[in-house]
Amino acid sequence: MAEELLRVEHLKKSYQSKEVLHDINFAIHKGEVVALLGSSGSGKSTLIRTLNGLEDYQGGTITFAGETVHPSKATWLALRQRIGMVFQSYDLFPNLSVLDNILLGPLKVQHRSRAEAEEDARKLLASVNLADYADRYPRQLSGGQKQRIAIVRALALHPEMMLFDEVTASLDPEMVRGVLDIMTDLAKRDMTMIVVTHEMNFAREVADRVLFLSDGEILEDRQTAEFFAHPATKRAQEFLASMEF
Amino acid sequence: MNWTVITQSLPQFVAGFGITLKLSVIGILGALLVGAIISLVQYFRIPGLRQLATVYIEISRNTPLLVQLFFIFYGLPGLGVKLSATVSGVFGLIFLGGSYMAEAFTGGYNAISKSQIESGRALGLTDLQLARYVVLPQGLTASVPALAANVIFLIKETSIFTVIAIPELTNTALDLIGLYYNSNEYLFELVVAYAIILIPLSLALTWLERRVRYASFGN
Ligand SMILES: Nc1ncnc2c1ncn2[C@@H]1O[C@H](COP(=O)(O)OP(=O)(O)OP(=O)(O)O)[C@@H](O)[C@H]1O
Ligand SMILES: [Mg+2]
Numbered sequence: 001m002a003e004e005l006l007r008v009e010h011l012k013k014s015y016q017s018k019e020v021l022h023d024i025n026f027a028i029h030k031g032e033v034v035a036l037l038g039s040s041g042s043g044k045s046t047l048i049r050t051l052n053g054l055e056d057y058q059g060g061t062i063t064f065a066g067e068t069v070h071p072s073k074a075t076w077l078a079l080r081q082r083i084g085m086v087f088q089s090y091d092l093f094p095n096l097s098v099l100d101n102i103l104l105g106p107l108k109v110q111h112r113s114r115a116e117a118e119e120d121a122r123k124l125l126a127s128v129n130l131a132d133y134a135d136r137y138p139r140q141l142s143g144g145q146k147q148r149i150a151i152v153r154a155l156a157l158h159p160e161m162m163l164f165d166e167v168t169a170s171l172d173p174e175m176v177r178g179v180l181d182i183m184t185d186l187a188k189r190d191m192t193m194i195v196v197t198h199e200m201n202f203a204r205e206v207a208d209r210v211l212f213l214s215d216g217e218i219l220e221d222r223q224t225a226e227f228f229a230h231p232a233t234k235r236a237q238e239f240l241a242s243m244e245f
Numbered sequence: 246m247n248w249t250v251i252t253q254s255l256p257q258f259v260a261g262f263g264i265t266l267k268l269s270v271i272g273i274l275g276a277l278l279v280g281a282i283i284s285l286v287q288y289f290r291i292p293g294l295r296q297l298a299t300v301y302i303e304i305s306r307n308t309p310l311l312v313q314l315f316f317i318f319y320g321l322p323g324l325g326v327k328l329s330a331t332v333s334g335v336f337g338l339i340f341l342g343g344s345y346m347a348e349a350f351t352g353g354y355n356a357i358s359k360s361q362i363e364s365g366r367a368l369g370l371t372d373l374q375l376a377r378y379v380v381l382p383q384g385l386t387a388s389v390p391a392l393a394a395n396v397i398f399l400i401k402e403t404s405i406f407t408v409i410a411i412p413e414l415t416n417t418a419l420d421l422i423g424l425y426y427n428s429n430e431y432l433f434e435l436v437v438a439y440a441i442i443l444i445p446l447s448l449a450l451t452w453l454e455r456r457v458r459y460a461s462f463g464n
Contacts, residue, residue, distance in 0.1 A: 054363055080369035091364035095382040104378060109369040150364070157369065 002030040004066075005161060005192050006051070011060035013046055013216075020046055021216045024060070028161075031190040035203035035224065038213035039239055044196045047213065048163050051194070052076070052085045065160065081109060084154035085163040088170050090146040092138035098125070098149055099134040105157045117156070124152045128182055144175025151182055161192040168199060200245035204228050212236045250430040254421055258434050261417030266442065268331065268413060269400045272338030276399060277392070279339055280346020287347070288354055288376065298347070305344035310405050313337045318409045334406040334413075338399055345395045353388025354380055389457050393450035397443060414438050 006028040013021035020043050028034055036044050049055045051062065053076025062069040064083070069075055092101050099121060106117035125131050128148040138146055147167055154162065164183065168176045180202050187193060187206050197203055203210065203224070210227040212220035214235045220227060231237045283302070286294045305313075317340075318333040328336065357380050365379045407416035418435040422428045 052367055054366065077369055077371060080367060085364075085367040087360060087364055087367075089360045089364075091358075091360045093361065093365070093379050093383070095386070096378070104370070105368040108374050108378065153368065 002032070004028070005030045005032075005064065007061075007063040008051075009061050009063070011047075011050065011057055011062065013043075013050055013055060013057045019058075019216065021050070021057070024216075024218055026211055026218060026221055028192060028194070030160075030192055032209065033187045033191075033193045033195065033207045034209045034211055035207035036194055036196045036211050036213060037203065037239070039242075042213045043216040044213055045165055046216075048085070048165050048194060048196055052080060052083055052163055054085075081105070081157050082160045083163065084157060084159035084161070086147070086150050086154050086165070086167050088166045090143070090150040090167075092141075092146050092150060092153070094138050096137075097134070098130070098136050098138070098141075101138070101149065102153045102156050105153065110157060121152070121156055124155055125149075127185075128152055129178075142175060143171050144178050147171060147175075147179050148182060151179070155186075161194070162186065164193065164195045164197070166196050166198065168197070198243070200228075200240070200243045204245075212239070214239075246433065247427065247430055250425075250427045251434060254431065254434065257417050257421065258414070258438055261412055261414040262438050262442075264331075264411065265400075265403050265413040265438075268334055268338065268406065268411070269403050269442075272335050272342060272403070273396055273399050275335065275339035276342025276346045276395070279343030280348075280350055283343060283347035284350035284354065287351055288380075289372075302344040302347060305340055306348075310337060310341045310402050311408060313340055314405065314409055330406075330409045330411045333409060334403070334411050337406075338403065341402065342395060342399045345398065346392060349388045349391035349395055350384070352391055353386070354384035356387040357383050386457050389454050393454060396450065397447060400443060400446070401439075 004027050008024055008026050011021055011024040012019060024047060026034075036048060038044050046055060050057050053071070056071060062071075064079060069079065092098070093104070096104065099118070102121040102124070103114070103117055106112045106120065107114060110117075122131065122134065125134060128151070130145060130148060130152075133141065133145065133149070138149075141149070151167070167183075168179050171179065176199070180199060183193070183195065184202075184206050195203070195207065207224045210220065210222055210224050211218050212222075212227065212231075212233070212235075214233075219233045220231065220236050222232070227236070228240070231240055283298045286298045314333060314337040317328060317337050318330060321328060321333075361379060361383070362375060365375045370378065403413055404415035406413050407419055410416065412420075414435060418431045421431045425431075
């Protein structure tokens with residue numbers, strides 16, 4: 001098995017006095033694709049956001065690439081170049097062109113040369129079939145195009161791991177496929193990924209493993225095929241029964 | 246309406262017009278500068294300065310310009326600071342306008358959604374970079390309507406300068422009425438003079454609001 005990239009141990013997270021993640025434990029190896037599933041409010045977003053330093057946590061440790069993460073601003077600033085994240089709301093910056101959106105990280109965070117970063121950005125744009133959109137502004141794009149560019153913007157930093165939080169949830173049905181295809185492609189090229197999604201068929205096809213979260217606890221950590229064929233807990237059975245796929 | 250009265254008083258009104266315009270421009274530029282600085286102090290939560298800014302904003306917004314002017318012109322000399330009426334007027338306008346402009350800028354920054362800021366953070370941008378490339382450019386655009394409203398507001402407020410005898414438009418009209426009692430003509434000229442400044446400006450600002458919105462966000 002490949003090298004371990006991420007390890008989460010005894011992670012606890014509270015909002016004010018309410019604990020929403022209880023004793024979360026799991027590990028992810030390089031190149032693995034993990035689907036993080038669970039019903040609404042189970043804590044999927046909270047967990048994935050914690051892994052990018054967007055939420056603080058009250059207990060436990062996160063280890064990335066063999067190093068324990070000391071939860072400070074500086075640590076997360078550096079780690080975010082290695083852990084990319086894409087959100088449901090895409091949030092391209094409306095004041096910047098598509099190209100400038102993509103170049104912001106490489107130029108300002110990684111201080112790469114413009115020529116090299118731009119060539120890279122154009123290649124990435126071409127890989128999502130948006131080569132001709134470099135000079136457009138976000139408001140001139142469809143939701144699906146925006147989300148594909150948001151993925152490219154995260155990839156432009158060449159992260160070692162990608163986090164996706166329901167990236168197709170606000171897209172029109174006909175736009176969903178294009179975005180899922182990009183993620184499938186990334187998975188095939190051995191990107192390590194944690195994917196929160198309600199697209200069960202996609203999860204079943206692409207994920208190596210499923211983490212099933214319920215009320216802030218990981219109830220199942222299973223191989224994908226096993227999870228879908230034989231969910232072990234009642235909660236997971238109910239969850240799968242409630243999803244149409 | 247007696248047209249001779251109007252033509253005879255025209256030179257005084259032109260002079261008053263010039264003074265109103267000049268003091269407005271200086272006061273508004275000063276207010277924009279003070280407002281921008283205060284809004285950044287608040288945005289970056291600079292310790293110490295931030296509390297000072299809050300106190301200033303409260304005082305500035307919750308006292309009438311008339312009282313502020315009296316304090317600067319009649320009160321400060323008691324503390325050893327003696328300013329001419331004109332300088333007092335400009336300082337007063339900046340003191341008043343600074344807080345209004347600060348709140349307009351801040352309102353613009355606050356209009357940027359949390360998710361915009363988080364997606365910037367997720368790219369590894371520092372707070373400073375986030376401000377520079379994401380929040381401020383969008384925030385400034387969002388604050389233009391409120392800034393424009395303040396510009397109009399401050400120009401109208403210059404009429405209060407009359408209480409410390411700055412010979413701007415309102416003062417000119419009131420003086421002439423006091424001397425010659427032709428109030429209809431002088432008030433007519435006064436209204437026309439303000440309209441000449443404010444109506445085109447108001448149209449220009451509306452145009453600017455639209456332009457800025459498109460300029461920074463593509464077509
Ligand atoms: N900012 C917050 N303040 C307080 N409570 C919060 C906050 N964000 C989330 N929660 C609570 O934490 C729990 C987990 O929420 P989270 O958003 O992680 O769920 P989720 O699994 O992503 O749900 P969904 O599928 O609806 O996106 C919920 O009970 C939610 O109400
Ligand atoms: Mg969520």
